[in-house]
Amino acid sequence: MGGEKRKPHKERSRHGDKKRKKKTSKERRWKKRRRSRSSRDTDTSDTAGGSDSSGAGPAPPSPRQLLLAAALGDRPRCRELIQQGADVAYADAEGTTALHEACRHGHRAAARLLLRRGADAGLADARGDTPAHLAARHGHLEVLAALLAAENPPEIEAVNGRGESVAQLAAFAMDKQDVQSYRREEREQSEEWQAQQQHERSPSLEPDDWEWERRLREELSGGEEEEEVGGAFGGGDWQADQYETAEEYAQRIWEEMQAHRRAKEQQARAASSKRRRQEEARREAFRAAAEAESRRILGEQQAQDAAWRAAVAQGQAGTKRARYEANWQFFASKHPEAPIGYGDVPWILAAEAAPQEELQRVVLYGTSGLEEQRKRLRTELIRWHPDKFEARFGRRLVPADRDRVLARVVATSQALNAISAAVQQQRQQQQQQ
Numbered sequence: 001m002g003g004e005k006r007k008p009h010k011e012r013s014r015h016g017d018k019k020r021k022k023k024t025s026k027e028r029r030w031k032k033r034r035r036s037r038s039s040r041d042t043d044t045s046d047t048a049g050g051s052d053s054s055g056a057g058p059a060p061p062s063p064r065q066l067l068l069a070a071a072l073g074d075r076p077r078c079r080e081l082i083q084q085g086a087d088v089a090y091a092d093a094e095g096t097t098a099l100h101e102a103c104r105h106g107h108r109a110a111a112r113l114l115l116r117r118g119a120d121a122g123l124a125d126a127r128g129d130t131p132a133h134l135a136a137r138h139g140h141l142e143v144l145a146a147l148l149a150a151e152n153p154p155e156i157e158a159v160n161g162r163g164e165s166v167a168q169l170a171a172f173a174m175d176k177q178d179v180q181s182y183r184r185e186e187r188e189q190s191e192e193w194q195a196q197q198q199h200e201r202s203p204s205l206e207p208d209d210w211e212w213e214r215r216l217r218e219e220l221s222g223g224e225e226e227e228e229v230g231g232a233f234g235g236g237d238w239q240a241d242q243y244e245t246a247e248e249y250a251q252r253i254w255e256e257m258q259a260h261r262r263a264k265e266q267q268a269r270a271a272s273s274k275r276r277r278q279e280e281a282r283r284e285a286f287r288a289a290a291e292a293e294s295r296r297i298l299g300e301q302q303a304q305d306a307a308w309r310a311a312v313a314q315g316q317a318g319t320k321r322a323r324y325e326a327n328w329q330f331f332a333s334k335h336p337e338a339p340i341g342y343g344d345v346p347w348i349l350a351a352e353a354a355p356q357e358e359l360q361r362v363v364l365y366g367t368s369g370l371e372e373q374r375k376r377l378r379t380e381l382i383r384w385h386p387d388k389f390e391a392r393f394g395r396r397l398v399p400a401d402r403d404r405v406l407a408r409v410v411a412t413s414q415a416l417n418a419i420s421a422a423v424q425q426q427r428q429q430q431q432q433q
Contacts, residue, residue, distance in 0.1 A: 060085030073107030095125030
């Protein structure tokens with residue numbers, strides 16, 4: 001028996017030794033892992049210290065982060081990235097910049113921040129769309145207004161790859177907003193009218209119909225309910241026709257109630273029709289005013305364009321006039337025996353079939369009144385008179401170019417005569433006035 005008791009004791013001791021061995025091995029592994037972790041942290045801190053001591057600053061953020069922040073309208077993030085060195089002018093493979101993204105998604109605050117930081121409002125992407133095109137196409141008119149108010153605003157007549165200008169897209173967006181506003185108002189009015197009709201057709205009557213309903217109920221009940229409180233007609237001012245039965249009276253009262261309800265429905269329909277006509281008139285007036293404003297703006301733009309073209313043409317006419325006078329003086333002072341070819345003649349305009357309007361601008365350039373124009377034309381007519389030109393330069397003309405030169409002199413003289421006639425007619429009209 002004693003041997004049997006000691007055996008379990010030995011087994012327990014061996015089991016305890018195994019547990020202690022496992023515990024010590026776990027502790028060793030844990031200490032080893034801790035030492036390796038501390039060594040890695042030391043290496044990391046040394047590396048960080050070396051980078052700080054080298055003096056090199058952090059790398060600037062990726063410019064694509066700025067594109068994403070602008071697309072999301074995250075203005076604080078955009079400012080942070082720009083302060084960290086993100087390039088505002090960066091464009092991806094499709095030519096899209098951060099300002100394109102902000103205008104595409106209608107983020108006015110982000111767009112104004114990018115404009116202040118030097119973003120180019122007139123830069124086009126691969127499709128030819130500027131930020132103004134994207135803002136107008138997606139109906140973000142407040143963003144378009146911010147672009148046009150920038151220091152370097154985009155051109156409203158700039159055309160993209162599809163031939164669309166900013167002005168056309170903006171006009172389409174304004175028309176779309178007007179249509180949406182009209183549809184919303186029309187839907188609200190329709191819902192209001194339907195609610196009114198439903199209220200009028202509901203079983204609950206209006207206060208002025210309660211008397212009709214009470215009389216009908218009293219008659220149909222046979223007076224039993226009213227007798228308990230003093231009779232069917234006690235205290236009332238209504239008397240039934242003595243020749244009407246209860247059914248006839250009930251039918252008459254019911255018809256009167258229906259006629260009264262139909263009259264009210266007719267009044268409601270008339271009021272609704274009147275409101276609809278007023279709304280249509282207001283909408284038509286708004287459309288006419290918008291069209292008139294559009295025509296006025298178009299007329300102003302056309303007038304500005306015509307004035308610009310006239311100024312450009314006037315400047316070109318001055319240059320051509322100066323060149324013509326210098327060539328004529330040189331031509332007239334040449335050696336009297338020098339041969340003259342077609343290219344040696346100082347024509348007023350280089351092209352043979354030049355428009356008469358351009359010839360008139362060059363000939364009359366620098367004159368301020370009808371009298372000065374008349375003197376200028378007289379001088380030119382003497383120069384280009386066919387007989388006088390041939391008498392002065394005919395013997396020096398190269399035989400091969402003689403006919404061509406004289407034919408163009410005749411054409412020039414005829415054009416000058418036409419201009420002189422027009423000036424004379426204008427002078428007579430002014431005298432008559």
